[in-house]
């Protein structure tokens with residue numbers, strides 16, 4: 001019994017650690033309810049959906065598998081060669097034979113290295129292809145979502161979905177899965193080789209496996225939690241950043257830097273804490289596996305040494321010094337992949353979590369899709385009719401309540417009304433950015449739902465209230481759609497809206513760079529560019545939402561002039577707070593709280609002495625008193 005005391009001590013120490021970890025694990029299970037998110041999609045569904053991306057590359061994966069088997073040969077054969085060398089050099093030996101052994105060792109090593117190199121090259125290439133196709137799909141899908149759906153997801157979250165999450169999935173295919181397979185092969189191969197070499201010692205090594213399994217299960221439970229927290233915190237920080245970097249100028253103007261810094265610090269600290277926890281969990285697990293490895297090496301040295309000295313034989317297997325060397329190497333080759341397997345299993349879980357997040361975006365069915373029998377409109381006359389239209393952004397909160405009006409082809413109609421009365425909403429509905437809940441919208445007598453969305457929008461030129469310029473050049477921002485326009489046509493559009501004056505003054509003219517959101521141009525200039533973009537395509541229906549709100553009076557008069565010239569070319573829908581700009585409209589629709597109060601021409605509405613009259617006199621009065629003051 002005394003002889004086995006060292007082994008008993010080693011096993012006792014391991015048992016103490018196992019008990020400690022088991023207690024921690026039980027405590028963790030009790031706190032499980034606190035985990036922030038859980039996956040709802042079964043693993044099987046995730047795997048089958050992911051396979052869609054891997055399937056086109058099956059040849060590459062097959063090749064990797066073949067190359068991998070060749071690279072594994074080194075792990076299995078090298079300890080045997082080293083053991084043989086040890087036995088060889090123990091007694092008298094011929095140098096030639098040693099050279100042969102070393103040459104075989106070197107040969108296997110080189111083959112293994114070359115195979116590993118090719119394996120990683122093939123995998124990286126395949127990984128990039130998979131990554132790119134997932135990214136492409138998710139971006140295309142996001143583009144197909146309706147305004148309503150897009151309003152519900154913060155931009156930062158979408159950025160994470162398009163960047164970080166596909167990365168995790170690509171890593172899974174190229175690194176995790178393949179290495180997992182490799183490690184399984186190595187473990188099985190090494191175990192088989194050990195068993196063939198010496199049963200006794202192999203059983204001794206296997207005695208450590210239950211402990212290894214226990215540690216691995218506990219480790220998995222901990223890491224699953226920390227991985228999820230890290231993911232959540234990363235999305236949080238991305239969402240916060242994307243919003244606050246866009247609004248950083250406002251933060252500076254309102255001296256809110258300190259507050260924002262504190263908020264950011266808080267989020268950053270939470271991510272730091274989550275990452276630290278992750279490092280901590282790995283920091284505990286790795287030494288634990290190392291402890292098992294060292295313990296098994298100690299047991300090996302003790303048992304092997306003892307067996308060697310006593311010349312013990314077991315089932316005809318003698319322990320030699322070569323056996324000791326071979327097993328010493330095998331033990332490390334056995335424990336390493338098991339440890340990596342445990343860690344990779346968690347990365348796999350993390351990749352699954354990413355996949356689920358991506359699929360949850362894919363599962364958002366685009367709300368606005370063409371009906372199967374939707375028609376393509378080749379030519380649009382520009383007749384628009386609203387029939388008792390009811391619309392709410394959020395269920396029950398009606399923004400438009402029974403709106404009905406008719407616009408004849410080539411007519412100019414203006415919408416006026418107080419802020420929030422529903423003007424922009426009406427224009428959005430005409431472009432079918434949202435679907436209405438009740439009523440009907442007819443374009444050229446056809447229900448808007450029966451017209452292909454792309455075909456509908458092709459005939460519309462929209463100038464939105466929030467002008468958006470993309471980074472690029474003035475030309476790319478005006479052209480925007482793919483159609484090729486000549487410089488002459490672009491200049492003509494610019495002249496029409498009087499944007500040519502300021503573009504002419506720019507060094508590069510139409511090729512002047514536009515920075516993100518057009519922040520190197522004034523609000524008025526941005527509006528003029530957006531205006532040029534709208535009329536360049538000579539749309540049959542022009543939608544102008546506060547087109548001249550940021551433009552100086554002189555330019556506005558010129559634009560007014562252009563608009564008058566454009567009248568009768570197409571249907572024109574205008575929203576303007578400054579009533580002087582819409583006096584010549586064929587019809588003026590006055591809105592209040594999502595309902596039409598009155599409509600008619602400027603003169604008719606003035607005669608009515610209703611809401612429009614009040615609004616007009618108020619503006620007129622303001623201007624007159626300002627002039628009087630100046631006089």
Ligand SMILES: Nc1ncnc2c1ncn2[C@@H]1O[C@H](COP(=O)(O)OP(=O)(O)OP(=O)(O)O)[C@@H](O)[C@H]1O
Pocket residue numbers: 151393394399417418419420421422423424425426465
């Ligand atoms: N995306 C949205 N989600 C929820 N509610 C919205 C959304 N957009 C607008 N609303 C609400 O709909 C109402 C009408 O908004 P709309 O933008 O049509 O007003 P408007 O008449 O164009 O105002 P303004 O003159 O200020 O441009 C407002 O009460 C607003 O709060």
Ligand SMILES: [Mg+2]
Pocket residue numbers: 423424425465545
């Ligand atoms: Mg508006």
